Amino acid sequence: MEPISLLVGGVLLAAGFVAGRLGRRPPPPPPPMTPLCGCGHALSQHDRETSTCYAELRRDTFDRRGRWSGHSWVPCTCRQYVGPRPIDEVFAPRLLPPSID
Template sequence: MDPVSLVVGGVLLAVGFVAGRLGRRRPSGPVTPQAVCSCGHPLSQHDPERNTCHAEVVRDTYNKRGRWAGHTWVACSCRQYIGPRPIDEVFAPRVLPPS
């Protein structure tokens, strides 16, 4: 083997090692998908009996002159959960408590 090919192979090995160290993906734990409504809140924040959303959202507030004065927390204006339904409600509707 000639020394030039050994140097080229060593350089390619080093470049591959550095590229692998810099470009590797960080392991992020298992991601569980969550059913979300169009308002951005999950099914757990919605009351199916009253058709209301219990979550709060940030709204900007302005003073009398029209200048920004900060944030306030107000109730979400979503009136019904329209996201994906749980699988048990699709195949068999709930029978308890009796209506």
């Protein structure tokens, strides 16, 4: 082989290696994960004893003629939290406050 073509190939290989090293970006951090229920609300929006959701949803309201007249807040219809459970609730029940029987 010709020495000049080997030299050109080596230079191209080295330039590609250097460009790949310098142009590398660190991977973006993963987005923060918020455990959500099927209704879209977090565990903090659900009652611990009954597991019902006490958040409110914004709904559009319309007048008699069908025209948009604003927003109204209605309670969430979620009846039970179905998202991931905290690890302390999986292995041991809550001890405090004591339940009154």
